[in-house]
Amino acid sequence: MSDFGLSIAASGLIADTAELDTASNNLSNINTPGYAREVVNLSPEDAAGPLGVGRGVSIGSVSELTDAVYEAANVAAEGVQGAATQANEVMTAIQSIFPEPNTDGLATQLSTFWSDLSTLASNPGQAGAEQTVATDAQQLAYTLNSSTTQLSQLSSTLQSEIGSGASDGGTLAQSNGLLQQIAKLNQGIVAGNAGGQNVNSLTDERRAAVDQLAGLLGVTTTTQADGSLTVLSGGVQLVSGTVAATLTTSGSAGAGNLAVSTAGGVALTPGGSIGASLAAINTTIPGYQTQLSDVANALAQGVNTLQAGGMDAAGDPGSAIAPGGDTGTILPDIFVDGGSTTTYTASGTSAASIAVSPAYASNPALIATAAAPGPGNSNVIGTATNDTSNVQAMAALASSTTGPDAVYRSFIGGLGTDASNASATATSASNLATTASSNLETISGVNQNEEEVDILSAQNAFQAASQAINSINQAFQSLLQAV
Amino acid sequence: MRVADISLSQAITSQLDQQESSIATLQEQISSGRSLNKPSDDPAAVTQVLQLSSEGSQLTSWQSNAQIATSWLGMGNNAVNSVLSNLQSARTLLLQALNQGTQSSTTYQAIAAQLQGINANLLDTANTQYEGRPIFAGTSASPQAYDSAGNYLGNGDSPTVIVGPGSGAGQAADLSVPGPVVFGTGGANVFSTLSTVIGQLNFGTPTAAQLNTALTALDANISDAEQASAELGNASDAVTSTSAALTTQLTAVQNGQSSLEDVNVATVTTQLDSEMTNYQAAMWAASQAIPETLVKFL
Numbered sequence: 001m002s003d004f005g006l007s008i009a010a011s012g013l014i015a016d017t018a019e020l021d022t023a024s025n026n027l028s029n030i031n032t033p034g035y036a037r038e039v040v041n042l043s044p045e046d047a048a049g050p051l052g053v054g055r056g057v058s059i060g061s062v063s064e065l066t067d068a069v070y071e072a073a074n075v076a077a078e079g080v081q082g083a084a085t086q087a088n089e090v091m092t093a094i095q096s097i098f099p100e101p102n103t104d105g106l107a108t109q110l111s112t113f114w115s116d117l118s119t120l121a122s123n124p125g126q127a128g129a130e131q132t133v134a135t136d137a138q139q140l141a142y143t144l145n146s147s148t149t150q151l152s153q154l155s156s157t158l159q160s161e162i163g164s165g166a167s168d169g170g171t172l173a174q175s176n177g178l179l180q181q182i183a184k185l186n187q188g189i190v191a192g193n194a195g196g197q198n199v200n201s202l203t204d205e206r207r208a209a210v211d212q213l214a215g216l217l218g219v220t221t222t223t224q225a226d227g228s229l230t231v232l233s234g235g236v237q238l239v240s241g242t243v244a245a246t247l248t249t250s251g252s253a254g255a256g257n258l259a260v261s262t263a264g265g266v267a268l269t270p271g272g273s274i275g276a277s278l279a280a281i282n283t284t285i286p287g288y289q290t291q292l293s294d295v296a297n298a299l300a301q302g303v304n305t306l307q308a309g310g311m312d313a314a315g316d317p318g319s320a321i322a323p324g325g326d327t328g329t330i331l332p333d334i335f336v337d338g339g340s341t342t343t344y345t346a347s348g349t350s351a352a353s354i355a356v357s358p359a360y361a362s363n364p365a366l367i368a369t370a371a372a373p374g375p376g377n378s379n380v381i382g383t384a385t386n387d388t389s390n391v392q393a394m395a396a397l398a399s400s401t402t403g404p405d406a407v408y409r410s411f412i413g414g415l416g417t418d419a420s421n422a423s424a425t426a427t428s429a430s431n432l433a434t435t436a437s438s439n440l441e442t443i444s445g446v447n448q449n450e451e452e453v454d455i456l457s458a459q460n461a462f463q464a465a466s467q468a469i470n471s472i473n474q475a476f477q478s479l480l481q482a483v
Numbered sequence: 484m485r486v487a488d489i490s491l492s493q494a495i496t497s498q499l500d501q502q503e504s505s506i507a508t509l510q511e512q513i514s515s516g517r518s519l520n521k522p523s524d525d526p527a528a529v530t531q532v533l534q535l536s537s538e539g540s541q542l543t544s545w546q547s548n549a550q551i552a553t554s555w556l557g558m559g560n561n562a563v564n565s566v567l568s569n570l571q572s573a574r575t576l577l578l579q580a581l582n583q584g585t586q587s588s589t590t591y592q593a594i595a596a597q598l599q600g601i602n603a604n605l606l607d608t609a610n611t612q613y614e615g616r617p618i619f620a621g622t623s624a625s626p627q628a629y630d631s632a633g634n635y636l637g638n639g640d641s642p643t644v645i646v647g648p649g650s651g652a653g654q655a656a657d658l659s660v661p662g663p664v665v666f667g668t669g670g671a672n673v674f675s676t677l678s679t680v681i682g683q684l685n686f687g688t689p690t691a692a693q694l695n696t697a698l699t700a701l702d703a704n705i706s707d708a709e710q711a712s713a714e715l716g717n718a719s720d721a722v723t724s725t726s727a728a729l730t731t732q733l734t735a736v737q738n739g740q741s742s743l744e745d746v747n748v749a750t751v752t753t754q755l756d757s758e759m760t761n762y763q764a765a766m767w768a769a770s771q772a773i774p775e776t777l778v779k780f781l
Contacts, residue, residue, distance in 0.1 A: 030488055037487075095521045101532045101744060111540035118544040122551050122644055123614070125624070313624065370622075377622070378638035384624035386616060392645045392652035398541050399648065405537050413530035416522030423523060427501075434497050438490035445487020452777040 005472050011056030012465035015042055018059050019458035023451045034208025036064040036444035038200055064200050070440040071207070072221070077429075077436035078211050079218030079271045084422070084429035086276035090158065091419040094288065097150045100412050106143050106295070107412070110405050112136055114398035121388040121395060124369045125313035134364035137303075137334055138356045144296050148289050148351040152254070155285045158277045159253035165246065165260075171216050171274055172247055172260065178213040179231070182206055183244035186228040190242070193227045203227075218271020234269035236262065256286040284418075291411040292351035299404035300335035300344045300354060302397045307334050310368030310390030315383045321372045328382065331366050332359035367391065495769045502762045509755040518746045528743045535740040542733040548644035548656070549726040555613050555642075555658040556719040562611045562618070563665055563712040566673075569608070570705045573601045573677065577701060580684065581694045588687030595684035602677045606633065609666055609674075616642075619662035628662045633674020635662050646725050656722050665711040667704050676700040 018040045029035040040062050045055040100107060113136040120129040163170015185206040192199035206229060213219055217233045224230060224241070231239035238245045247268065251257035258281050260274065261267045270278070308320035308331070316329040336357040337344050344354075360366050370387035373379045379387055397403045438445075512518050522529045580586070580594050609629045611618050620628035620637030628637050639661050647654035666673045680697035683689040 091523070095523060098522060099520070100522055101519055101529055101536065107533045107537065111537050115540050115544040118548065118645065122548060377640050379622075385622055386620075386624050386642060387622040387640065389643070389652060389655075392643075392655070395544065395645065396652045398537060405533075409530050409533045409537075412522050412533060413526050416524070416526030416529050419521070419523035420526060430497065434493060438487070438494065441487035441490040442485050445485070445489050447485055448488050449777045450485070452781070456781075 006469060008054070008056035009465045009468040009472065011045065011058065012468070013462060015040070015057045015059055016458045016462040016465060018062070020455060020462070022062055023454045023458065026446045027448065027451050029204075030446045030448065032204070032208075034206070034211060035204045035446070036066045036200075036207070037446050038062050038064055062198055062200065064203065065443055067440065067443045068223070070436070070443060074433075074436040074440045075210060075214045075219060075221060077433040078214035081426075081429040081433040082215035082272035083218060083276040084426040086273035087280065088422040088426035090154070090276065090280040090284065091422040093154050094151065094285070095415065095419045097147055097154075098412060098415060106140070106147070106408055107405065109136070109140055109143055110299075110408065111398065113140055114395045117391055117395040120367070120369065121391045124386045124388045124391070125365070125384075127365070130364040130367060133367060134356065134361055138361065140299065141335065141354045141356050144292060144299075144351045144354050148292050151285050151289050151292075152352075155253040155256075155281050158281050159249075159258055162249060162258070162260075162274055162277055165248040171277075172249060175213060175216045175274070176244075176246055178209045178216070179239055179244035179246075181209050182213070182229060182231060182239045183242050185209065186239065187242040189227045199227070214272065216272045216274055218275055234271065234275075236266050236268050238262070253281045256282050258282060288411070288415065289351060290348045291407075291414070293346075293348050295404050295408045295411065296335075296337070296350040296354040297346040298402060298407045300333075300337065300350070301346060302400065302403055303394055304333045304335055304344055306390055306394050306397075307331055307368045309372055311370045311372065311379065311381060311385070312366055313369050313384060313386070314365065315370075315379075315381060315385060316366065317381045318368045318372075321381070323381065326381075329366070331368055332357045334360050334367070491772065495765075495773070498765055499762070499769070502758060502765060506755065506758050506762060509751055509758060512746045512751050513748065513755065516746055517744055518751075519744050532740055532743050535736050535743070539733060539736045539740065542729055542736060545646045545653075546726060546729045546733065549646045549722050549729060552644050552646065552656045552658055552722045553719065553726065555618060556715055556722060558611060558613055559618055559659045559715045560712065560719060562608050563708055563715060565608050566605060566665060566708050567705065567712065569601050569604050570673065570701065570708060573598055574698070574701055574705065576601075577680065577694060577698050580689065581691060581698065591684040591687055591689060595681045598677055598681050598684070602633075602674060602681065605666070605673055605677070606631065609662060618659045619665060621661040629666075629674065633672065633678065635666075635669075635672070637662055639663070646722065647729070654725075656725065657718050660711055660714055664714070665708055667707050671700065671703065673701075673704045673708075676704055 022038050022040050026037050041060040042057050043060050045058050047054050099105065102108070113133070116129070116132045116136050120126070120133050123129045161171060163172050165172040165176055167173050185202050188202045189199045189206070192202065210219065210221055210229070210231065213231070217238075219231050219233045219238070221232070222230045228241050229239065230237065230241075236245075238247075245262040245264070247260055247262060249258060249260055251259050258278060259267055260270055260278065269275070305320075308318040310331075311317045311321070312331055314329075316331055317323070317326065318331045319333070322330045332342065333344055334357065335344050336342060336355055337350050337353040338347065339353060341358050344350075369391040370379055370385045371377055371389040373381060377387055377389070379385050398405060400406065511520060519525060519529055519532060576594050576597055580591060606629055609619055610627050617626070617628040617637070622640040622642050623637040625636040628635065630636055641657040641660055643655040643657055645653040646656045649655075663669075663672065667676070669675075676697060679700075680689070680694070683693050683697075
């Protein structure tokens with residue numbers, strides 16, 4: 001039976017319309033994240049009839065163009081970029097706390113302290129010079145305290161940026177949302193595939209969600225036979241089929257033990273920006289705080305030891321040389337810490353707690369300018385003296401290879417190297433991500449010219465098919481008039 | 484190869500971002516005048532700058548100490564010169580008393596009165612102060628080096644300042660010498676020599692033996708003071724040459740620091756210029772590439 005080719009031409013019209021629709025859809029989604037270019041798969045209808053003429057065209061499917069290898073590389077690069085960018089941001093923030101070389105930095109303050117001690121050595125017992133030294137010491141303690149506090153604040157900011165995983169707007173809550181979304185999309189895709197429906201828009205959406213999740217957590221994915229996507233991070237399965245894990249945090253920034261685990265209690269070592277934040281909170285920032293405490297320890301121990309072993313201009317002895325049973329004034333330590341008002345105990349957190357002892361701060365004359373009585377001098381405990389050899393020794397801590405200046409310099413050198421590495425890593429990670437994404441886009445991306453050519457050829461084909469219908473129509477009419 | 488439009492725009496954006504960031508860095512360097520603005524700009528150079536600035540600060544302290552030492556030593560030298568001239572006058576007076584044979588007690592008393600005046604001058608000189616500190620009292624905190632009877636109140640340690648690197652607190656320079664080095668020790672000091680002979684002259688009839696003893700003692704005092712003068716002079720010379728060396732070192736340190744830290748304006752401006760040219764070229768290319776599509780020609 002034949003309808004004179006009308007149904008054949010009509011199948012062409014349907015196919016051309018599908019081509020036009022697909023090209024328009026591609027063009028509309030030219031900037032949509034995760035969108036993969038679609039193509040109409042056409043096939044000729046089987047031939048039939050006595051002459052074996054074809055019966056037109058049929059639309060097999062509308063499929064997405066993508067590449068599993070490029071896609072995996074892109075997801076991996078997103079994770080690396082997320083981590084490197086975040087690590088670089090953290091290092092930039094840390095560096096801004098230590099903007100050396102700078103005339104207000106700790107290095108300059110240390111130099112001022114030493115040179116004011118040297119001035120005191122030329123003017124023993126002069127109240128102004130004594131007061132200046134005490135003020136310098138307080139400024140040093142304050143700068144060490146505030147630098148380490150700023151590091152702690154940065155750490156807390158990073159923690160609140162991650163959040164608890166509950167709906168608090170944190171990046172972990174965002175990750176949980178994405179995990180849920182991927183699980184739900186899995187469900188739709190599996191169902192759609194089973195029912196033979198087009199699930200392209202669902203996979204597009206899922207791809208965008210995975211990309212975003214990769215930046216946050218650093219993930220790897222595997223596609224299952226049923227079309228569902230399994231998502232892993234740090235070896236832990238986060239989405240399997242339609243089930244998504246819920247992530248929570250434990251520990252705290254203050255204690256330096258913030259961790260992410262699933263609600264089931266499986267600990268995670270995430271990558272991405274969350275992984276970089278965790279590394280900063282648990283390792284990088286506490287490390288710098290310890291190094292800053294080393295500076296505090298070198299300062300306090302150097303100065304306190306000399307203070308204990310000397311005597312002030314009035315002849316009051318330091319604690320190390322005070323004779324037993326001395327009922328007079330005994331020089332207080334210059335620096336104290338750990339909440340004590342009288343003693344200094346070196347520790348990894350000294351930078352946070354170093355202070356000038358109240359006894360010295362209220363009476364800056366109590367500084368051991370003179371050496372302990374000994375064979376090289378005429379000093380006598382309890383007798384006023386203008387000897388300044390002990391305060392000269394304090395000022396000489398400036399060039400000590402184990403003194404606070406040297407410790408601080410090596411800290412700044414290390415910090416600078418870390419920051420410059422972080423910046424270089426961020427740049428190369430960003431280049432890598434651009435390359436990975438443009439590799440994927442060579443397959444999946446939409447090219448405007450290509451779509452326009454497709455539209456033109458579909459349009460031409462459509463006109464041709466319409467013309468065929470017109471011709472068949474005229475043929476019919478001539479036949480009918482002839483009857 | 485297919486190029487997706489989104490890749491093109493991403494590539495353009497990332498390229499322009501990177502150029503903008505280098506321009507911003509160069510701009511910061513030019514406006515701040517410093518090539519090092521944060522530790523990561525050049526970690527090794529930053530560490531070096533911190534080291535140099537700490538050395539510079541120490542050199543400055545040492546230099547100001549050397550200036551203090553120069554002032555002290557200058558004052559000490561003047562004092563000792565005045566001591567020497569006073570002692571020479573005293574010697575002349577003693578020789579007068581000795582050589583002119585027996586004289587009337589009035590004459591002796593007149594000489595005694597002159598010697599008394601010299602003694603007073605010497606005591607004043609011995610108590611010379613620098614910013615409130617008696618320069619001949621050693622490191623003692625006593626407000627005076629000698630009491631009115633000519634007893635030494637200070638101690639035997641020279642006050643010092645640090646003027647350079649060295650073991651312990653560093654290279655020390657003496658600010659002065661203790662009083663006994665200039666004026667003699669204990670019962671043999673200038674004041675004791677003079678007050679003994681003044682007493683004898685006032686009594687009216689000093690013997691030649693007494694006057695000769697006084698002359699011998701005075702000669703010993705003069706020799707002490709001359710030696711002290713030489714000692715102070717040498718110390719002063721040493722400090723002057725140390726100070727000159729410190730100036731040279733300080734200049735070297737400051738030059739080193741500025742070569743690391745300061746922007747070479749010519750280089751950076753040229754770099755900025757070439758970055759700007761690249762940036763403009765990239766923007767021009769972008770402006771040409773982005774709007775071109777087939778649609779335009781249909």
